[in-house]
Amino acid sequence: MKYLLLFLIVIALIMQSTTAFAQDFFRNKSVGGNYHYGYIWAHRQSIEHLLTGHSQGAEFFFQTQTDGSKWWQRVHGYPQTGFSVMYFNFANPGVVGNATAAIGYVNLPMVRSKKFLFSFQAGAGLGYLSKRFDPVSDHKNVAIGSHINSAIRVHFLTRYKLSENLFFHLNYGITHFSNGAVKVPNLGINNISFSGGIFYAFNPELEFLKPEIPSLNKKIVPEIVYGFGVKENYPPNGTQYFAHTFYLQFLKPLSHKSRIALGADVFYDMSLIHFLADSVSDSGNNAQVIRSGIHAGYEMPLNKFTLLVHIGYYLLDETKTDGNIYNRYGLKYQLGKKFFVNLSLKTHWARADFVELGIGWRMR
Numbered sequence: 548m549k550y551l552l553l554f555l556i557v558i559a560l561i562m563q564s565t566t567a568f569a570q571d572f573f574r575n576k577s578v579g580g581n582y583h584y585g586y587i588w589a590h591r592q593s594i595e596h597l598l599t600g601h602s603q604g605a606e607f608f609f610q611t612q613t614d615g616s617k618w619w620q621r622v623h624g625y626p627q628t629g630f631s632v633m634y635f636n637f638a639n640p641g642v643v644g645n646a647t648a649a650i651g652y653v654n655l656p657m658v659r660s661k662k663f664l665f666s667f668q669a670g671a672g673l674g675y676l677s678k679r680f681d682p683v684s685d686h687k688n689v690a691i692g693s694h695i696n697s698a699i700r701v702h703f704l705t706r707y708k709l710s711e712n713l714f715f716h717l718n719y720g721i722t723h724f725s726n727g728a729v730k731v732p733n734l735g736i737n738n739i740s741f742s743g744g745i746f747y748a749f750n751p752e753l754e755f756l757k758p759e760i761p762s763l764n765k766k767i768v769p770e771i772v773y774g775f776g777v778k779e780n781y782p783p784n785g786t787q788y789f790a791h792t793f794y795l796q797f798l799k800p801l802s803h804k805s806r807i808a809l810g811a812d813v814f815y816d817m818s819l820i821h822f823l824a825d826s827v828s829d830s831g832n833n834a835q836v837i838r839s840g841i842h843a844g845y846e847m848p849l850n851k852f853t854l855l856v857h858i859g860y861y862l863l864d865e866t867k868t869d870g871n872i873y874n875r876y877g878l879k880y881q882l883g884k885k886f887f888v889n890l891s892l893k894t895h896w897a898r899a900d901f902v903e904l905g906i907g908w909r910m911r
Contacts, residue, residue: 566691
């Protein structure tokens with residue numbers, strides 16, 4: 548009994564000493580959960596056999612409501628930033644199994660009233676899939692070749708205020724799992740789901756600040772980016788190759804939250820050597836695996852982060868294996884006024900080519 552009493556006294560002292568910290572920590576915070584119901588999107592005919600029922604999932608999230616203490620928060624309509632942990636059962640335990648993911652995200656408000664909020668959510672993180680392709684034990688799983696994968700989420704969210712602290716929401720969107728072709732097969736799993744749940748806000752009556760927004764410099768900004776990745780060719784469990792990217796682009800700011808891009812790309816992908824004639828590989832003329840093209844794009848800056856989407860067209864491609872169009876979806880993080888790190892996924896429409904991890908220099 549005396550140990551229990553001592554334990555309670557210690558807990559009381561800790562709570563008393565951390566009350567101020569707790570109040571500050573939970574300021575503008577909320578916690579909640581969602582139930583997901585959906586299906587795997589058969590974006591290719593070759594994965595239709597994986598669809599044996601409806602997927603179900605559960606999600607727990609912890610998020611922060613920005614208050615306008617930084618000018619970029621006001622520009623983007625006072626978004627929420629958060630962290631989510633998710634679990635999905637894909638209704639095919641013997642082949643696809645289940646997925647667990649941890650994702651960081653941002654909710655960008657589009658429509659806001661006193662009781663209603665409609666937002667766009669973009670998030671990225673890591674996922675673990677319990678099942679992957681194995682030539683003996685799981686040869687039917689042609690979607691995923693590794694347990695560890697990237698997890699990318701795009702959702703549309705609706706929120707309705709039930710009481711002072713309690714909110715109800717319904718959402719719709721897609722969660723994508725892929726390893727970026729580090730291991731094949733890598734067609735990817737796209738889980739489309741409706742979700743709904745409740746969340747609790749610790750101090751919902753938040754007063755939004757209105758900081759002064761700096762003037763926009765609309766001068767064109769040149770950028771140079773280098774990135775590299777690793778990819779595997781078919782058949783599975785084969786050789787992995789390095790692939791390199793170099794591009795120069797020019798950015799034109801349209802507003803504080805959007806800018807357009809125009810640039811030129813060079814790709815040096817050693818995995819392409821096997822698509823060329825045997826005489827090429829025998830002669831060591833690796834220059835023929837160089838691809839080049841031009842791209843146009845859109846970028847959205849969010850404080851030090853930038854979301855980007857590019858679409859490109861090959862001008863030089865000796866292999867002719869992937870069509871003429873390529874895409875890039877990614878994220879940049881500003882290290883200072885000049886340098887940034889880049890993480891993006893190069894694709895050919897819905898098929899991943901390789902992950903580009905690198906560094907960039909802003910020449911202004």
